[in-house]
Amino acid sequence: MVMSRLRDVEIKHLVALRAVAEEGTFGRAATRLGYTQSAVSQQIAGLERALGAPVFDRPGGPRPVELTPLGSLLLEHANDVLGRLDAAGAAVERFVRGETGPLVVGTFQSVTTSILPTIVGRLREESPDVDIRLRESNDKEAFPGALVRGELDLAFTLDDDWPGVETEVLFEDPFVVVTPRSDLRAGCFPVQDLVGRGLVGYQLTSCQREIEEGLRRVVDGDLDWVFRTDDNLAVVALVRSGLGAAVVPRLAVDVDDDSVAIHDPEPPIPPRRVGLSWKAGRTLSPVALRFAEIAREACRPLQLSGTRAGAAAAVTTA
Amino acid sequence: MVMSRLRDVEIKHLVALRAVAEEGTFGRAATRLGYTQSAVSQQIAGLERALGAPVFDRPGGPRPVELTPLGSLLLEHANDVLGRLDAAGAAVERFVRGETGPLVVGTFQSVTTSILPTIVGRLREESPDVDIRLRESNDKEAFPGALVRGELDLAFTLDDDWPGVETEVLFEDPFVVVTPRSDLRAGCFPVQDLVGRGLVGYQLTSCQREIEEGLRRVVDGDLDWVFRTDDNLAVVALVRSGLGAAVVPRLAVDVDDDSVAIHDPEPPIPPRRVGLSWKAGRTLSPVALRFAEIAREACRPLQLSGTRAGAAAAVTTA
DNA sequence: ACATGACCATCAGCGTACGTGATCACGATG
DNA sequence: CATCGTGATCACGTACGCTGATGGTCATGT
Incomplete structure (x- = not known):
């Protein structure tokens, strides 16, 4: 020494x-x-x-x-x-130069299955040596702490802002109503019509609570949840089978899937805002900045919310 | 870079x-x-x-x-x-501190078998981690070149000094006459008496040439070499067996060996001067300096030349 | 709400350390 | 013996780096 x-x-x-x-x-x-x-x-x-x-x-x-x-x-x-x-x-x-470096990103299910593969793919394409690690959690409160403790470089987050965490909103993720294909209605779906139908939804995580509270505020009568699962594909499959309808974030469904019908709810439910967060005041690594830049680009088509076309373009443009 | x-x-x-x-x-x-x-x-x-x-x-x-x-x-x-x-x-x-370091020392047979083990032993005792390497050669001309080229740190040398090499004389190594034990004479042995006896000697290396030229100058008549070998022990053993007498450097024989008689030649043959050499102007490593110091100490008893007691003391004091 | 304290950035001032250029001493070479 | 290529040394000027003081920022406690 x-x-x-x-x-x-x-x-x-x-x-x-x-x-x-x-x-x-x-x-x-x-x-x-x-x-x-x-x-x-x-x-x-x-x-x-x-x-x-x-x-x-x-x-x-x-x-x-x-x-x-x-x-x-x-x-x-x-x-x-x-x-x-x-x-x-x-x-x-x-x-x-952003060619190497560790990068730990927090994510949650709907982001993981939709835009994240695109972002990671592009980043790995231009910088194959970057050491990307993902940590998934559906607990809204998990990431801010991890960010502040320095365990994460970046995290996808929803809505709220936390002390010591800076967030940039990437896009708004509206809720949509999913019904069997036979249920042909034009564009909007009156949520009141959900009463009396079987409903498929997620387990009671914060996201699902948000959905149910949002609906309760605008709907007369009780809603009938016949099945709960956290598997997006299962939700859609059960709707397709005629078990019931579902209200889910648009990101959670494949908007090109013609085997089910997708509608905007009427009245509209306030959309979730998906953002990218990092520890306030922390200097981000070049890789992290590049990740954020790519994420911004990849999410830009999603920002014009509501239309199915926009969402489709964003997710499939890899 | x-x-x-x-x-x-x-x-x-x-x-x-x-x-x-x-x-x-x-x-x-x-x-x-x-x-x-x-x-x-x-x-x-x-x-x-x-x-x-x-x-x-x-x-x-x-x-x-x-x-x-x-x-x-x-x-x-x-x-x-x-x-x-x-x-x-x-x-x-x-x-x-002289605790480590490489040390390459050049040596030749009679030094190797006599004082070198003592020196190396003492050095290894006080500095076990020193990396001592020995290179033996009986070619007088090999070492000066190797010293100058930096292949050797130190070398034991005989007599002559070479350009670019510094030498410190360690001791004088007189020639002695070895005869069977039965041959009891007091101290000196007239070399003239060697004529007509069988003689055992070394191969015609520079050392042996020196011996024979030295003898020729003071002896009348031809000397009869009945056997040549470079093995010191063999020379003594053959003398002991009665095959003949030998003239060898004192260092080459065990002065405590009572199975043969050892005499000073008369007239005396000019002794070899055994020295320690190094490249002139070269800074020696602490290990090398320590080696030289130990060598100096170990050879000091040998400097009072001629007496058997001195030689015995030096070689056996480890 | 405000004062306090712990922290880092900045500034002027100054000493030192470092590189330059010129000169000296040395040894090989012809 | 003169020359040349070498490293050491010296005096000099600059520039760098440290000090000490000051100001700004933010959390904490009353």
């Missing part, structure tokens, strides 16, 4: 040592390094003063200098150290 | 980075490093200027600073580099 004799040794000393050892002459080493012979002479002298022993034998006259045994030993270590520094420089260079 | 962005980064920057990261505060890091808070602030600022990006997020107020992703990356490499520097410092320390 103290480096004893090397305490006053600087990188330039090691560089000079190497240059002189390779060139055989203070003057040529100086030229290579962009110094004068005098400077190199003083640098080596300083190195030897710090070590308390010479690193070169100067035969005098025009003969080249030669490493002492101590010089050889030190040179080996110097090459090692300088090699490490080069490696560090290269690593930093790749990092700031 | 250029370290790109790390070109202006100095060791102190990495030390400061580590200290701040571990302390969480510029001020405490400054205290630990023996600087003022201002200095550390400027050092980190300089580091960030060199990198072109911040390494710490300063939340402001009394909250501790935190590494940015770039800072984390750099810190990993910094720990690596600083660890290497520590290792280098430790290695240098051990080296200058």
Whole structure:
């Protein structure tokens, strides 16, 4: 921890040592390094003063200098150290270019199954060496804490903002009504008509609670939930089978799936706002910034909310 | 080779980075490093200027600073580099103390079988980690070249001095006459008496040539060499068996061996001077200096030449 | 709401350290 | 013996880096 004799040794000393050892002459080493012979002479002298022993034998006259045994030993270590520094420089260079680096992103189911593959795919395409790690959770409260603790670089979040977390809204995710295909209505679906039909929905996570409270506020009568699952595909399949209807975020369904009918609810339910969050004040890595940029691009088509065409374009454009 | 962005980064920057990261505060890091808070602030600022990006997020107020992703990356490499520097410092320390280091010594047979084990033994005893390598050659001309080329640190040599090689005489190795034990004479042995007896000797290496020329100059008549071998033990064994007499360097025989008789030749043959040589002007490693010192001590009893007692004392005192 | 305290950034000032350029001393070479 | 290529040394000027003081920011406690 103290480096004893090397305490006053600087990188330039090691560089000079190497240059002189390779060139055989203070003057040529100086030229290579962009110094004068005098400077190199003083640098080596300083190195030897710090070590308390010479690193070169100067035969005098025009003969080249030669490493002492101590010089050889030190040179080996110097090459090692300088090699490490080069490696560090290269690593930093790749990092700031966004070519490498760790990136931990928090996500939740509907994002994971819809836009995330597109984003990750594009990022991996332009930077194959980035170490992307995903953590999925449907607990709204899990991510802000993880962000603040530094466990996550970025996280997809919904609505609320938390102290110490900055959020950029990516797009609005409206709720849609899914019914069997036979149920042909134009565009809007009066939510009042849901009363008396069987309903398929999610487990009572925060998202589902949001849906049910939203409906309760605008609907007369009780809603009849006949099945709950967190599997998006199962929900759609059960609707297709005629078991009932569903109210889900648009992101959760494949808008090109013609085996079911998709409608905008009437009156409309306030949409969820999907955002990208990070720890406030934290400098994001270049990879993280690039991820955010790609996410922004990928979500742009989704921002013109409501229309089915927009959503379809966004999700399939990979 | 250029370290790109790390070109202006100095060791102190990495030390400061580590200290701040571990302390969480510029001020405490400054205290630990023996600087003022201002200095550390400027050092980190300089580091960030060199990198072109911040390494710490300063939340402001009394909250501790935190590494940015770039800072984390750099810190990993910094720990690596600083660890290497520590290792280098430790290695240098051990080296200058003479505890480690490579040591290549040139030797020849009679030294190898007599005083060398003593010297090597003592050195290994006080410095078990020294990497001692021996190279044996009976060619007188081999070692000076190897010394000058830097292939050897030290070499035992005989007599002549070579350009570019410095030599310190360790002791004189007189020639002795070896005869069967039955041949009881007091002290001196007239070499003239060798004529007409069978003689055992070495192959015609430079040493043996020296012996034979020396004898020819003082002896009337031809000498009869009945057997030649380079094996010291064989020479003595053949003398013991009565095959003949031998003239050998005293170092080549065990002076305590009572199965043969050992005499000083009359007239005396000029003794060989055994020396320790090294490349002129070359700084010797601490291990090499210690080796030379031990060799000097070990050979001191041999310097009082001629007497059997002196030689015996030197060789057996390990 | 306000004062307090802990923290970092910035500034001016100053000493030192470092590189330059000139000169000296040395040894090989012809 | 003169020359040349070498490293060491010196005086000099600049520039860098540290200090000490000050100001701004944010959390905390009353």
